[in-house]
Amino acid sequence: MQMIKDKPSAVRTDLLPALAGVASAISGVGVALTLTGAQSPLRAPFILFFLFAGPAGGLAAVLHRLEPAARAAVAATGAVAIDLLIAQSLSSPRVLTANGGITTIAVITALLFLWTPVRRIRNAEHIDPVDRLMKRIKRIRSGRFRI
Template sequence: MQNFRDKPTAVRTDLLPVLAGIAVAISGVGVALALADVQSPLRAPFILFFLFAGPACGIAAALSRAAPAARAATAAAGALVIDLLVAQTRSSPHTLTVGGGIIAVAAITALLFLRALGRRMRKPELINPADRLTKGIKKIRSGRFHT
């Protein structure tokens, strides 16, 4: 008889994209509710999720080579710093609005993701582990690899 424990790797590999999709959906609904100025009980928790998870994921993507624990701690602290700096710079000239703060945080998050994407585009071997293997094989065959 087959049970759930027979395929734990499939669950682990499929769970991360599903959780990322759920996070993007929650953030998108929160941003849409805030920018449309809809009064809903879901607006505040979804926006708080976006304000924390967006910059944290952007920082984590930018720090792909760091250890997982260090990356998580840095991403959490960095998200808090980004939110506080946006609030401080927007409140100094007394122009703090909900939409303006959300757009500023979204822009910073997009820049962080674009930085990580640019680094991956410059180094295609970071995209697929098989590419790293073929690059290593080509290096060995060309004689540039000395043991």
């Protein structure tokens, strides 16, 4: 019979994705409350959490090769810089509204999070064309290639 104490690393392994899910849920609720204009006492803390954690998480995903402490420092500084740049554009009249600023930060955050899968796809495509052709020829000759 398997006991919980048999796997002490399972808690550490499962904790990070669970915390990321909770952070995403809090951020999503904050954005939804703000964009719909709902009057809720949770709107301000949730949107402030999104304004910091969204870009910081995206930057941390992009900077995966740095050491954890350096990644956290750069991600936090970058998140503040992104927020300040959006706030600067909000300060000029008739350029952006508050909802437009939230939407802009959401788009920037989504683009930062999408950077990692795109980078993996592009790195996979950088295989030498001759190698790619040879792999296709071998696949055709082996009979595994069916049209």
